[in-house]
Amino acid sequence: MYVFYGNDYATISLFKAYLSDCLKMKDLGSLKYFLGIEVTRSASSLFLCQRKYTLDIIVEVGLLGAKPFGVPMEQNHRLSHDTSALFDEPEWYRRLVGRFIYLAVSRPNLAYSVHILSQFLQATHISHWDAAMRVVRYLKGTPGHGCLSHHAALLFWVASFLEGILPYLGRQRRGWCDSDWAACPITRRSLSGWLVSWGHSPISWKTKKQHTVSLSFAEAEYRSMTAITCEFKWLKGILLSLGVHHPKAISLFCDSLSALHIAHNPVFHERMKHIEVDCHFVRDAIKDGLLAPSYVPTTTQLAEVFTKALGKSRFDLLISKLGICSPHAPT
Structure with a gap:
C-alpha cells in the first residue's frame, strides 16, 4: 500500500495511472487509515489519531472498563528510586512500552511518559508496571486524541513518518x-x-x-x-x-x-x-x-x-x- 499527498491533483492522477499500468495497482481513494493511523479531513486541515490502536491496547491489558485517569504520569514520581519487587512478566512491560512508543507518533502529550517508562525495560519493577497501567487508564479517557494538522503541517509530518518530502509554505x-x-x-x-x-x-x-x-x-x-x-x-x-x-x-x-x-x-x-x-x-x-x-x-x-x-x-x-x-x- 502506498500513500501519495500533494496539491497538484493532475500530476497525482498521472502518477496513479502510471502505477496502475506498470504494477496493476488499484486506487483505494482518499486516505482514511494507514498503519494504525486514522485520517479525518476537512477543507483546510486533517485530523490524525490512532483511536483503534489505542482501544486495542486498552483491551489487551484488560482495562476497558477501568476508571480513567486525568494525566498519564503522577507528579513528583520516584520511579528511578523504586525498591519494590521485580515484575514477573517483563516481556509484557516491554511490549506495552513499545506500543506506547508507536502511539506517541500522533500524541505529543505522551512523549514524557514514554521517555520515563523506557528507562526500565531491563529491570522492571512492579511500580513501573503500575505506572504503565496509569498511562493506559489515561488513554481510556482519551482514546480519540490526536493532532489537528493544517495541510502544510501534515506534509512535514508525513515526510518525517514515511521518509518522503512534500513541503508546502504558507x-x-x-x-x-x-x-x-x-x-x-x-x-x-x-x-x-x-x-x-x-x-x-x-x-x-x-x-x-x-x-x-x-x-x-x-x-x-x-x-x-x-x-x-x-x-x-x-x-x-x-x-x-x-x-x-x-x-x-x-x-x-x-x-x-x-x-x-x-x-x-x-x-x-x-x-x-x-x-x-x-x-x-x-x-x-x-x-x-x-x-x-x-x-x-x-x-x-x-x-x-x-x-x-x-x-x-x-x-x-x-x-x-x-x-x-x-x-x-x-x-
Missing part, C-alpha cells in the same frame, strides 16, 4: 525549548524537551536526557536550545534540497533569560568553556538568520509538557495549545 514555523535541570536522580543529567510547530500544528517534538551533566540551569536550557537548533537546520535543509528558500528567521521561545543572554553575548569566560561549542553553534544560527530566540514566561512555555509530569489543569491547558484534541464522543 505558515510560520515556531519552536519552544525547555529543560528540567538535573532531572535524573541517579545520573543528575538534565532532561531536554522541544517542540516545532507549523502555524498551530505540531510537526516535530522530542523528550531526551542530555548526554552530559549540566552545571547550572542556564546551561541545561542552552543545551536544549542547541538540540532544537539542529532540528531547525534539518527542516531548512529539506526545503533547500527542493529549491525552496525560506528567508525568515524561525521564532524560538525559551523561558530562561540566562540562556538567551548567552546566545546573544559574544564574550566567553572560564565558566562557559565546556559549552563553547554549543554556544558557537547557536550563535552561528542566529547570525545566519535561521533563528530568532525570544523570551516566553514559564506559564506559557508549551515545551514544559515534554520535561516533567504536570497536574491535570496545567497538562490539559498545554495539550490544548499544542493542537491535541478529540472530535469523538466520550467513551
Whole structure:
C-alpha cells in the first residue's frame, strides 16, 4: 500500500495511472487509515489519531472498563528510586512500552511518559508496571486524541513518518525549548524537551536526557536550545534540497533569560568553556538568520509538557495549545 499527498491533483492522477499500468495497482481513494493511523479531513486541515490502536491496547491489558485517569504520569514520581519487587512478566512491560512508543507518533502529550517508562525495560519493577497501567487508564479517557494538522503541517509530518518530502509554505514555523535541570536522580543529567510547530500544528517534538551533566540551569536550557537548533537546520535543509528558500528567521521561545543572554553575548569566560561549542553553534544560527530566540514566561512555555509530569489543569491547558484534541464522543 502506498500513500501519495500533494496539491497538484493532475500530476497525482498521472502518477496513479502510471502505477496502475506498470504494477496493476488499484486506487483505494482518499486516505482514511494507514498503519494504525486514522485520517479525518476537512477543507483546510486533517485530523490524525490512532483511536483503534489505542482501544486495542486498552483491551489487551484488560482495562476497558477501568476508571480513567486525568494525566498519564503522577507528579513528583520516584520511579528511578523504586525498591519494590521485580515484575514477573517483563516481556509484557516491554511490549506495552513499545506500543506506547508507536502511539506517541500522533500524541505529543505522551512523549514524557514514554521517555520515563523506557528507562526500565531491563529491570522492571512492579511500580513501573503500575505506572504503565496509569498511562493506559489515561488513554481510556482519551482514546480519540490526536493532532489537528493544517495541510502544510501534515506534509512535514508525513515526510518525517514515511521518509518522503512534500513541503508546502504558507505558515510560520515556531519552536519552544525547555529543560528540567538535573532531572535524573541517579545520573543528575538534565532532561531536554522541544517542540516545532507549523502555524498551530505540531510537526516535530522530542523528550531526551542530555548526554552530559549540566552545571547550572542556564546551561541545561542552552543545551536544549542547541538540540532544537539542529532540528531547525534539518527542516531548512529539506526545503533547500527542493529549491525552496525560506528567508525568515524561525521564532524560538525559551523561558530562561540566562540562556538567551548567552546566545546573544559574544564574550566567553572560564565558566562557559565546556559549552563553547554549543554556544558557537547557536550563535552561528542566529547570525545566519535561521533563528530568532525570544523570551516566553514559564506559564506559557508549551515545551514544559515534554520535561516533567504536570497536574491535570496545567497538562490539559498545554495539550490544548499544542493542537491535541478529540472530535469523538466520550467513551
